[in-house]
Amino acid sequence: MGRLQHFFSWFKSQGAPIDEDDARVLRLEFQSRYHQFKLLLNANNQALEIMTELEQAMTGNVPFGMKFIRSRTMGVYTRVYQIVKHLHALAPGKYKALSDRLEAIRLSLESMLITQRPVETTGPLILPFSILDKTFADQAGMKMASIGEIANRLNVRVPDGFVVTAKAFRLFLEQNDLKTEIQRRIQSAEEEGHHQLYTTSADIRRLIQDAPLPQDLEAAIMAAYQELASRRNREPNMAVRSSALNEDREGASFAGLYHSALNVSRDHLADTYKQIVAAAYSPAVMAYRFSRGLADEDTEMCVGVMEMVDAVSGGVLYSANPMNIRDRSVIINSAWGLPKAVVDGTTATDLFQVTKSPALSITHRNIAAKEKKYVCYPGEGVCRLDDTGQEMKRASLTDRQALDLAALAVKIEDYYGCPQDIEWAIDQSGEIILLQCRPLQVNSDAPAPLPPSGDHDDRPPVLFQGGITASPGVASGPVYRVMKDVDTLQFPDGAVLVTDRALARWAALLPRASAVVSEKGGLTGHLANVAREFRVPALFGAAGVIDRLSGQGQITVDADDCRIYPGQVRSLLDISDRPPPRNLMEGTPVFELLEKASELIIPLNLLDPDSPGFKASNCRTLHDITRFCHEKSVHEMFRFGKAHRFPERSSKQLRAQIPMQWWVLNLDDGFRTDVSMERYVDIDNITSMPMLALWAGITAFPWEGPPPVDGKGFVSVMFQATQNQALLPTVRTTMANRNYFMISKNYCSLQSRLGFHFCITEALVGDRTTENYVSFQFKGGAADFNRRLRRVRFVKEILDFHGFRTEVTKDALRARIEQYDAEIMVAKLKILGYLTIHTRQLDMIMANPAMVERYRVQIQKQIDAILAVSHAPVG
Amino acid sequence: MTPMKLLLVDDETDFLNTLLKRMQRRNVDVQGVGSGESALAWLATHATDVVILDVRMPGMDGIETLREIKKKFPLTEVIMLTGHASMEVAIEGMEMGAFDYLMKPMDMDELLYKAEDAFKKKMIHEGKIRQMAEQLR
Known part of the structure; x- marks a missing residue:
């Protein structure tokens, strides 16, 4: 690069002939x-x-x-x-x-x-439930670590069992060189497209099931089973369940996609283990992984082996309403026999709703006619029965059992600090046994189908609903709109920062903000990141929120639920005072x-x-x-235009209707057709989006000519002109009246010297909103310093009003605006194009308040007209 | 702009063939070879813009191959591919002038975007060199 610069200066010294x-x-x-x-x-x-x-x-x-x-x-x-x-x-x-x-x-x-x-390379092949807790999550998978944690820390009854660990999984795949083979097939499935998924999936699963288990592993599984059998004084059948390492990852839940095998006898444990591992490559899971962009390598299958519970009744419960994050009542679905009927959704089920406050009580009871039930075969496997007896229409739970289940749900939810999804069974002795447990996925978009539980009746009608949770929590504060830098100066402590774009530079306000609401932006921006770090609730991508909140004072932002309410909503704010969810991985190496x-x-x-x-x-x-x-x-x-000399002879003169000279240099793809042999280029031949926008502003209204100048202003000009020959209109220099565009399709740099002042505009405008950028510099004038300064401030005020970030040093103004979509950037460029023309020589009248006001009004009116045209529907 | 010429280097034949097939279906001018040695032999006789290079190969490994490519064909851009994450290798590769480093299995579109970006870089670079050569004449 240094050498290149050397060349630059060398060319320049040679003068015009090497202009091209x-x-x-x-x-x-x-x-x-x-x-x-x-x-x-x-x-x-x-x-x-x-x-x-x-x-x-x-x-x-x-x-x-x-x-x-x-x-x-x-x-x-x-x-x-x-x-x-x-x-x-x-x-x-x-x-x-x-x-x-x-x-x-x-x-x-x-x-x-x-x-x-x-x-990674250490750790046992088998972990018994008796020693399992959350710190084993990376060896046993989340599902099994969770069961262990609940059994051993909360003394909740779970079936006896053990986990075949991630280490065992790796051993299995490595010993048979299965891994490479699987990778190959997956690559080719991606290549062939989704119709190939079924064959590939079948191939991979056959590969896994045909591969022998490593001897150590099979021996370890059987030894663990024998220990369990001697504890139980019999040889029970088992349930075998997947517990993948990346299972239940937020937003990528494999719920129901992995496999469970029920009522498996001792002799088939080893085969069943392989079957469960193979289920990681079922068509559904593979399709899911492709669509979510999850790497196959991230999946490590741990497998839980637990005693089969011969259930009288069973089902699934949610410790909060999954369709409504703010409804905290417990929802229980129950059926006769094994919970499979409820999990698979193959039969109508009983529904109990239990409110948590003031004390647990059943608020809703819906007993269905349960036509099917699942039971264990005596030997192995489960069978589905048509239930026609009296039992069918009876409640599958007593009220006492429903309340006990709700109490269990509350206990586990309190422990983990977030709502839970729990699979349970009631055994022959009437005791509750927990089978599976994981954080509940709450759907916050869906309307609440159940009657409100009465937990929070003070919620007023919603002011706004939508967007995404960029940082969780609930907070309340007065609305304060921040659209441009100058707004940040008066940001009150504890206000809700309301903005149109989630810009990184608002991060400085976060320590003082109670919440952030932005029309644009997502989970992965700087601002979202900092909001989470400071634990400031943030709702982003909330299109239309600024209009909705205009005129509002105090509001409550429920970022978890993506809703905004007027005033202070006490019940919601109380919820957010709960302790944060327990960290399951904490304590693991x-x-x-x-x-x-x-x-x-x-x-x-x-x-x-x-x-x-x-x-x-x-x-x-x-x-x-x-x-x-x-x-x-x-x-x-965006220093490009400024840092480089304009090669005049290689540029084309723009054929324009206005009496000024405009030169255009095509840097890349700024011209529609090649005009290299011609002297002129037509505006129709320009593809540069930012240049066309500037041009629309430049040509929107004809310039009225210099303002009527009072005596003092004229004297001021004359005085300056004697100091600087270039300012005199009669002294023509090549630079004095020429305006230069350097363009590509999405880029434009405009340097203009109109009369006595000098502007540089640089812009990048295209489909990638985050790259869009416009900068504007304005300097100079013919009047004395004070008047020039006033003009600069006059222009600054106009730009501030239109959302630019501005800065004045001496008599120079810099303004920039970024990360708006192309349509908005085009509108901003039109304003700049207009101002480039119409602020000419306004410095002369800056000492005359009445004139200043007249121009202010006129400029605002004309800008409004330009913007109105650009916003009118096409055609 | 002349179309981009790609070379894929990977010892895993299945992987190589599927990638070749997919790229050819998108009308990419692409060839494949199975080792670092044959990559260098190919480059000696065929103009190539971008090489997509597997890191782990028997014989000459990816890093060695990259070093040779950069020595003999300094204008050719190289994108490294790897099946496992190793920061040391990634950094070594990029410090030796690899354009970028992708993990397998990678998204086909992502790989092609990377290749196009690398190609664009090469075009610009060559343009500058031509410019200098003309000035020096």
């Missing part, structure tokens, strides 16, 4: 920088996505192993490495400190990942490692890009580096 070479260098330079910039933004987005994944893992509600930590750490590091590389390419030598910071973080991360190799690694990755310390602390040497985490590079890359990218 200049243009070619410039085009290449532009394409190169633009490409670097795009690559940087891609890497930036990927890095943020991985950070969000890590952060979700940190809540500990999802089991994961070393593989997860290694691959994500590597993923995020390599993305940030690339980000830094691209920034170095955009601004060679300027941000050297970044490399040192990145290297320091890498060394710490590496030493962590190398020195600690927990659980892998979790501790994740915590340590995350400290170097996730926290964002560089919150405010305008503060003096926002510099490379202060980057302490990969997130800091990402944020810093993003901010600086924008800055570097």
